[in-house]
Each structure stands twice: as structure tokens, then as C-alpha cells.
Amino acid sequence: MAEFVRLEVADAVATIRLDKPKLNPLDAQMQAEIRAAAEEAAERDDIRAVIVYGGPKVFAAGADIKEMADMSRDDMDKHSGPLQASFTAVAHIPKPTVAAVTGYALGGGCELALCADRRIVAEDAKLGQPEISLGIMPGAGGTQRLSRLVGPSKAKDLIFTGRLVGAEEALRIGLADEVVPADAVYDTAMAWASQFANGPAAALRAAKESIDHGLDVDIDAGLEIERAQFAGLFATEDRGIGMRAFMDKAKPDFVGR
Secondary structure, three states: OOOOEEEEEEOOEEEEEEOOOOOOOOOHHHHHHHHHHHHHHHHOOOOOEEEEEOOOOOOEOOOOHHHHOOOOHHHHHHHHHHHHHHHHHHHOOOOOEEEEEOOEEEOHHHHHHHOOOEEEEEOOOEEEOHHHHHOOOOOOOHHHHHHHHHOHHHHHHHHHHOOEEEHHHHHHHOOOOEEEOHHHHHHHHHHHHHOOOOOOHHHHHHHHHHHHHHOOOOHHHHHHHHHHHHHHHHHOHHHHHHHHHHHOOOOOOOOOO
16 A cells, blocks of 8 residues: 555546655665555556646655665665656556646656646746756666757756746746646636546557657658558547448447547
């Protein structure tokens, strides 16, 4: 039983809920529990979309610096693999995911938010990668996911300076997708995720994998990924349901297969 990370499921939408006082520090235990929750959400057929949420006051203020302060190079060599793997497990959930960001999403907290497909951010939230002020750099995907999301120049500015950005700047540069009042963040994320509760799960998974894997290869290889995924969907029940419903001018009742 996880102590600080809960997987809560309602109406086919799961919430990976971080809940460790005071600021959801992402220590080794939290990392392991996040990975376990993400892997469970990925496997369960009754889950069609996932929200990552740190609560109404803070998303996650970063790694536990006290835990890392006395680590040697060899220690971090051993620690960094599980650290990245815990966040990668969130990125690899084959379903639509959204980060509901309140308060602070700093360092590892920002990197965790980057693992979601979409980021809904509170008006008073602060995001950033301040690791440079500690004499280090992002190590849980920040240099890679942030640059892919906002472009290398903006990513370098944020990482080199370690400065924090408010919600409006985050929206302007593409780090946030939607800005809402703090008390509406979770409900807005739920509204977005709920769209997929009765959706064609195989098609959503194929679309996500095509986009994510296609970004890592050249255009020709990306088109081949897309072609193979597209063709594969013609073996699914939902493809038949969707096309028949279209021809009958009816709403499709997808079964997720």
C-alpha cells in the first residue's frame, strides 16, 4: 500500500494524487510510488484517462534536497536511473494524461508535469527548473522534454537562469496549455479527461504513440510509424463501431477494443 501517492478512479478517469507534507517533495519513496501508480494506471482497462495532481495548494516543489545533499557521483549514478524511470512511467501511460498544476511545480515537479500530454495551470502557479542554483541541472527529463515542448532556446533560458515563470508566461511559451483560477484547476482537468471515458481506447493509444515516437525520428520514419498504427486500427472493434455509427448518423458506443 502506497503511503504518499494514491491512485483514485472514478468514471474511468484515474487521479494520481501526490500527498506528502508539506510540498510533495519527490524523494525516492515518492518516485517509487509514482512509478507504481503510473504502471497500474497504464495496465487497468477500467481507466481511460489520467490526471496527475498534487492537491489544491501545491503540485510538487521538487526533489528532496536533504536526501541528495550528501550523495556522491556513484550514489547519483545509481539513483538517477530509478528517478528517470519513475517519471518515464507517467510519460508512457498509453492514455490521455493531464497535469493539474497548483502552487509550485519546480525542478522535479516541473519535470513531472512535462510528462503529461496537457498541463492545466492555476493563475497563481509558478513553474521552473531552478536546479542551476544548486550547481546541478535537471536530471529527470527536463533538458529533453522541456526543449521538445517549448523549443531549445526557451528551454535553455529557463534552465540556464533557473528563473521561475508565472502562469501567463508559461501559457505564452507553451509550457501551460490552459490557465484557470486555482480552485478550478482539478475540475477543469477532470472535464478534459472525462471526454475520453467512453472513447476509442485503441485509437487514442495509437495516436499518442504515433505522436510521441514520431518526435524522436525523421519525418519518413514518423510517417511509417503513423501508417502502421493507422492500419492496425482496422483490426479493432471500435473501428467498426465508429464507422457504422457514422454511416447510420448515430453516436458511436465504443467498447475500448
